[in-house]
Amino acid sequence: MNVKKWLFLFVAVSTMLTSCTDQDDNLFSVPANIEVQDFVWKGLNLWYFWQGEVTDLADSKLDDAEGYIAFLQSFPNPADLFEHLNHPDDRFSVIVSDYDALQDSQQGTSDTDGADISYIFLNSGSNEVVGYVRYIIPGSDAASKDIRRGDIVYAVNGQSLFFNSETDNNLDLLDANSYTFNLADLTINSGVRSITPNGRNIDLTKSNITENPILINTTFDVGAKKVGYIMYNQFVSNFDTQLNGVFADFEGQGVTELILDLRYNPGGFVSSAINLGSMVTGQFDGQLFTKFRYNDKIQPQLTDEQENRYFRNTLSTGAAINSLGLTKVYVITTGSSASASELVINSLDPYIDVVQVGATTRGKNEASVSLYDSPSWTFTDDQLNPNHKWAMQPLISRLENSAGFSNYTDGLNPEVELSEDLTNLGVLGDETEPLLAAALANIAAAGRSLNFNSNKNIPIDLITDTKLRRITADRMYIDLKVGDSDDALQNHKVIINE
Template sequence: MLRKIFAHNAFFCVLVGVVGLASSCKKSDSNGKGTRAELTKDSIYLYAQQTYFWNAGMPSYSSFNPRKYSSNEAVLNAIKALPSTGGKDKYSFIDDGTVATELGGVGGDYGFSVNYDGSNLLRVKYVYSASPAAAVGLKRGYQVTKVNGKTTIRSSQSDIDNLNNGIFGDNPSISLTVVKPDGSSEDVTIQRKTYNINPILSSKTFNVGAKKVGYVAFNTFTTNAVALLDPLFNQFATDGISELIVDLRYNGGGSVATAEALTNLIAPSAENGKVMYTTYWTKTMRDGAATILQNQKFYAEGNDKVVRLYSYYDYSYKPTIDAGNQEVFAKRGTLNGLIRVYFLVLGGTASASELLINNLKPVMDVKLIGKQTYGKPVGFFSLRIDKNDLYIPQFETKNQVDEGGYFNGLAVNKNIADDLTKDFGDPSEKLLAEALNYSATGNFTSYLKDNSLSSTTGSSRQSIDNANEKLDHEFKGMVETRKLKLNN
């Protein structure tokens, strides 16, 4: 059995790029001839033709003609727009390797993000503890009034563009004017640096009557997160918690293996040995017909302990335990006997976060608080093409009772908007307060809806949500990082 991290830089290997692509193209109408750029466009289409989740009914290479498109992104956008997808593909993208690096727990940006709150004020929504933003004292809830000298008031698309270029662009530094909760204003300059991502933004244990309720704000499923989650859950066990609140409001997903580990930290030991979820790969992959995967090569230690050259084609993609594509519960840690788990979610809660929730729904009492989730029941591994990684959905997951397909997101039990004015773990923050109230009373609060208009600017809630969507640069993905088995 191999340890398979499909993000390319996790292998101690060299994946075959253009050279391998040329050999795969010889079987197509392209005859393996063309410029480097043309062969890359060919490869994007040919990999989709054999591994894409919606590859049934895709046109032939000659009918599609990937070389007619102006860029690699244009080729991918045309694939996403094919009738075979049913308009469902909002997930595929081409990356320069950044995703693989961040999946491993290393950031290279400023380490913070922002959203407009219900009053149409731009606020910091989270800060990673070891990031450059944390080093200058930036905190969740701070109002941002200027970015690189320009106001954050939204009057046109150019205002959103300034925020995207300043906060999420590739500039080496950014200057902000922020207003703190005490009303004082401060100018700060943040330098972009490499830092270690700690996805646990906050954790604590609350006393709710005679009960103890654990809380953790978990922001991304990095591959290094399990080593941080294990001691936290041991502490929860020591504290004697009987209910747990998992704050996934900004968590767009990440490693499948980490989602599996967190599932086993939460799930009751009575489920040990029972099916957790099943992975259903694209039919061409299940049938062993995705021969193009022979070009994605890596060195690894096989079942006989000998290191040799393999390819992604050497794995079995059948939906069985023997193939490694049906996971079973295996209790992790000492926390057991949770009677309920609450998930705090928003529209950006996606993929591996939704996998975690869907895994637990059949086996314990699960409550969702916030807004309907993103809707990404499909996942992928990276395909190395020349100097980039192609991410296209190649599998879907279904839980113990065969539930999946939540392309429109997971519905919440209590609908309420994000409260950016309060820090993570503040019991007066709206989403957390709802969970604590339910724990105490067995009911959610009676008020049903948020204000439809901002009290300060008159902007509609929909207008604010649309602006936040344009500022949402969180990775949304479920990246295959588990152990699969070789065909022989």
């Protein structure tokens, strides 16, 4: 199974079809059997970040109607055309044949058994795969079964997991609606992991669940300091009010230090990321949070509101944001921290001291847009093509912070480096859990250098995880503002990928 990762965010953008190109002079009909391919090419020709660098996306392609139609017909599968038109530097653009499933996932809802699991190579150089349970979603099937954080899954339905490549693996066993996880005990000897089946077999069934991204929120007393801690697992705008309530509680308790645990957060709404950054601070209202860079067709058309995002003091509901006014924040990260998580770190960095604890993040600093086959490219368009359900999410933009920094495709590196230890994952939210303990120790030391032995843990070679296997994966969503006359692309869905 292809484990390509993605990520998304909601956006409104201005109409560019007529203003960006001279294609109005090249209008012609295409045969019905290539209408999806036509949608793919025209969408990428307008929006794709690398449009000017992909020969087969040149505007001149439309100068020859017969040649254009023949080109599209050479790709009977629209997905093959999409892949053909991708730039070599593009790691995350994606096309889907069923936008219903995509939209369900965008609402934070998915079919899940409730066991959030990271799938890794048992050892470096091996094709053997094991999964370790990161946490259990409350109210799920897994929550009612004998499975918990730290359990090791070595097989599904009795078949040992393996991964040779994205096209040669058996992780599609996880796609079924129900299955049996076969568990094992893990030991490490001289730096080599080994597993021993322990006879525990857990039957699980998926159900449609909306996961609350706020898994844990609590406070700790470190000397005279009141430390707030929140484990936040996805930027979902439907939970912004609840997130704001957590910060109201922190403010009421007099929190002076904050630990954001984003270790398993793959991304989400840009608007939620801005809200979170504004809750952490509060003293930068109206100042630049992040800037988006587009291709040469889109960029000249943008207003300041469409191109830039700013710190704010209210939610979209009009409710005041509860802010802590901090000048320093601790952020726990792993290789599963991506997109909007990285956006928060990178966007806060020019303004306050951001102390990153854990491992290097994934490295996602590009945006993509959800495009549908309609005149306005939107799903809500009355003229949405009823003949198919294809949609695509091409990369359209790169993000940079107020200092102009955007070069983190290799991830953001921690100041306090400490990987998760599969033999000692600890209890999430407990002050003895290793990564949380490291952050608390740094707070107690008032920033003095501490010696954490980051080499004692064997590196975790991540293949995928439960969240990355969802359609939305590691996306983040933004809201672009449009003028009154820009109604062709209002309510457009844009996705921050990478």
